[in-house]
């Protein structure tokens with residue numbers, strides 16, 4: 302396959318960016334999108350030019366490091382697929398592909414296609430954990446969890462923190478990410494003691510980081526490589542409202558869902 306790439310190049314956070322055009326020749330349809338960029342970069346390095354910076358780590362769809370806008374779509378044209386799992390056979394030979402970094406005020410560009418997603422780390426640090434002393438590992442059967450709660454918690458825990466939801470949202474909202482983290486802990490018994498405080502603190506941090514508000518466009522769940530449902534946002538809003546209504550951060554209320 303031969304492709305034309307239009308790639309966002311930006312030397313650093315303060316430098317002005319621009320689109321640059323590159324020819325990608327002899328691309329195998331079996332290459333992943335990142336492997337295709339590797340080949341382009343090898344050619345750039347051979348020619349003494351600066352390679353295109355992009356984020357990646359596991360290259361198997363589980364770490365959340367990769368992610369670019371491909372022809373204006375977060376993670377590209379295949380639903381439920383992270384950029385590293387996207388294969389070039391999904392593009393036509395001769396195609397022109399526009400590649401840009403996530404666009405969000407809360408994700409400043411570091412270089413080229415790399416953005417700073419440390420705002421997500423600070424949302425987690427605000428409450429995305431359990432501090433209750435849970436003791437040693439118990440026999441699993443001693444803490445019963447309803448099958449529906451276990452399934453929903455597992456689905457929410459699939460979030461890899463890639464940030465595609467933010468990039469896809471017209472408001473630049475981080476609600477799907479934050480709601481996924483709140484849900485996977487708040488649906489399980491161990492997450493109950495801090496459930497409402499967690500929602501209150503994580504939502505407050507999300508706002509402080511400059512993410513936009515959720516107005517239920519639903520673009521986030523369409524872009525999400527792990528198909529996280531916007532139902533999690535409803536759960537986050539309910540928990541946040543309970544925390545606000547009671548005014549007691551540490552209040553412990555039973556039940557899940």
Ligand code: SF4
Nearest residue numbers: 460461463464466525
């Ligand atoms: S909710 Fe989906 S799109 Fe958003 S960070 Fe998690 S995995 Fe990525």
Ligand code: FES
Nearest residue numbers: 360364365367385
């Ligand atoms: S590189 Fe880890 S999810 Fe893509």
